[in-house]
Structure formats: C-alpha cells, structure tokens
Amino acid sequence: MLVAGSISTAVAQGPRPQKVFTEDIDRFWVAYDSVQTTTDHARQLAFVTDLYIKPGTAGLAAFIKVRDNSAERWVTLINKYPGIGPRFGPIR
Numbered sequence: 001m002l003v004a005g006s007i008s009t010a011v012a013q014g015p016r017p018q019k020v021f022t023e024d025i026d027r028f029w030v031a032y033d034s035v036q037t038t039t040d041h042a043r044q045l046a047f048v049t050d051l052y053i054k055p056g057t058a059g060l061a062a063f064i065k066v067r068d069n070s071a072e073r074w075v076t077l078i079n080k081y082p083g084i085g086p087r088f089g090p091i092r
Contacts, residue, residue: 024060027052035078044075
C-alpha cells in the first residue's frame with residue numbers, strides 16, 4: 001500500500017516543468033557577428049571564447065563537452081558557413 005500511495009502521489013503531481021534558457025542563443029549570434037568582422041584568427045577565437053563560451057550557461061558547457069566542441073571548432077564552422085547568419089537573421 002505504501003508503494004502504491006507513493007506512485008499515485010507522483011503521478012498526480014505530474015512532470016516538473018522544464019526551463020528553457022535562450023541567452024546562449026543570443027550570445028552565439030553576438031559572437032557570430034563579431035567573428036565576421038575580422039579575418040584575424042586569434043581575435044575570432046577570443047570573440048567566441050569571451051562572448052559565447054565563457055559566459056555560457058551550464059547547459060552550454062554540457063553541450064560543448066558532449067559534442068567535443070571548442071572555440072576553434074566554432075570559428076572553423078562560422079567561417080565555413082558564413083551565410084547562415086543572414087539566412088537565420090530574422091530569428092535573432
């Protein structure tokens with residue numbers, strides 16, 4: 001009986017609401033736009049590191065770790081696909 005009561009209480013409460021943080025997205029676009037302003041690789045790395053990765057949420061840190069990402073990889077991708085910003089610009 002005790003187990004059944006615990007289960008029914010948990011079911012009645014339902015799932016906990018999930019929180020979605022979007023500030024990492026905003027920081028990504030700031031870093032993206034900043035990378036586009038220079039061809040200096042060291043400055044590009046600094047933009048991604050200082051504007052996106054360092055101030056990022058715990059979720060971003062976990063994403064970077066799981067996906068084995070780095071500032072170097074982000075700069076490479078931003079430079080490889082420079083048109084993605086204008087295409088998704090209105091979302092910003």
